[in-house]
Amino acid sequence: MKKNQIILIVVAIAVAAAIFFLPKVVVNEKDKDNFAQNENAASVPEGHSEDDGHNHGGAEAGQADVHMAASPEQVMELTTARAKYNKAADSETRTRLASELAAAYAIVNKHDSAGYYYEIAANARPGEKSYKKAGDAYFEAFSFATTQERANELGAKARGMYEQVLKNNPTDLDAKTNVAMTYIATTNPMQGITLLREVISADPNNQKALFNLGILSVQSRQFDKAEERFRKLIAVNPEHVEGTFYLGVSLAETGKDEEAKAVLNKVKTMSSDPALLTSVDEYLAQLN
Template identity: 35%
Template sequence: MIHRKQIAVISLVVVLMGLLLSMNIKGLVKPKEQRNVNGTVAGGPSAAASVSVESVSALAKPELTANFAKQVADLEEALSQAPGEKKIGLEKQLAQKWEDVNQPGPAAFYHEMVAVRENTYNAWLKTGDAFSNAQQNTQDTLIQPALGEKAINAYQKALELQPGSRDAKMGLGAAYVNGSANPMAGIQLLLAVVKEDPDNLKANKTLGLFSMRSGQFDKAVNRFKTVIRVKEDSESWFYLATSYENLGMKKDAIDAYEKSKVLAADPGLSKFVDKKVEELKK
């Protein structure tokens, strides 16, 4: 299960990089489209209102084995019949079940149900992390805005309960950058986190990705160098390689791509990197 997730992540990296390099990197929002701070179209309905635990579960259930699908169905039935004080235990079980099969979308909604009942900092922080993870692991562009909006809401509630939380600030900053049309609000939060904790992995990686999207590849290089120094991974080496390539630093790009390939040990990425290295050597 873990290996399958790693392959999916690497495949997503390739897709994401293709999107980043093909988009107009100087503009993150279409000029004629006005949006509010939560990333929804101004004057329009909330994106989150159109997505529910039922809808994301329906999309995820075809991936389950028959045995696991029955376990989930039994828990769902029990939850629908349970009195209020008994629901939270079943909601926690369902969140865990969906996490066990690497389906963060349904898991996030059940974490949210728990957070509404408990209304604690830890519950809302976990919910924010769950929705952020779900947003990053879906390629459904209709669902992504809703998941991002819910992540923002959860982190805001966590900060209301614990205003000084670095983890909540970092999560909210990343959610604004990745899931709203107000990325600069997120950048300010992330810069504040990095000022307090210069080696913060998530903050540096998110700032690095934003630098790439905005065409500031020199800044991206510095961010990903920090990430790799603290804890290297194939994804960060891949982003570093792409940043070097866009700066015209071919040798550094080749070295970084090769390092990404070794750490990933994934045939799909290896084929992509080999082709990229061949192009850079010309």
């Protein structure tokens, strides 16, 4: 393969990661703050950064306003929720307010902090739904991690919450798929692939599992397998933009140039995302 084609593959994978994880903010592993000055240190869940959502980006972001992506109303809601939580005198009130504070953090896309407070609420009142909220928040934070260490930390937190979900409901395939993706980022990626295959076995039309297995095939340059996964995905959901793009990529890499052109041109009618369209145009240029 030509050097510029290899570069396109790297660009394509980056686009897929951006699309799949729906990035909103970047969580910096060095962002630490005293989220509650009088909080008992023993109550901080192991592995959490003790970050209350302040100073995301820190010095590396040029001391930029951490709430610049949030509206004034959202900032006020978060400030109010945090103040109410810190002033709560009894554990029952704090548990209730922990969920409210977590939701306020989630709105401003501070997902590690949202996970932390959802975890407090879930541990106080265990239940499938409460653990799922915590797991989902930690998974969002995991998807924004900028270092392997941070990804490992947040991935482990997400798995811990999802394991509680799966104990109560082993058929929750969304939780199982997310667990799989946290393993992909570790030194044991095969465990994640095995879980994705289990999801497909239980639900052959599971779009998230099909997409991720396809992406993993692209990353390992098994384009014939990737083509199979993305064809199946598009059969299930013809409007799946990312799946259509990667079907085109897979077809191009297996020498099916004319079909690849048709599929990639279709992507241009499905999305207005500039990064995606740039990748499409670059691939088409290689094929013409």
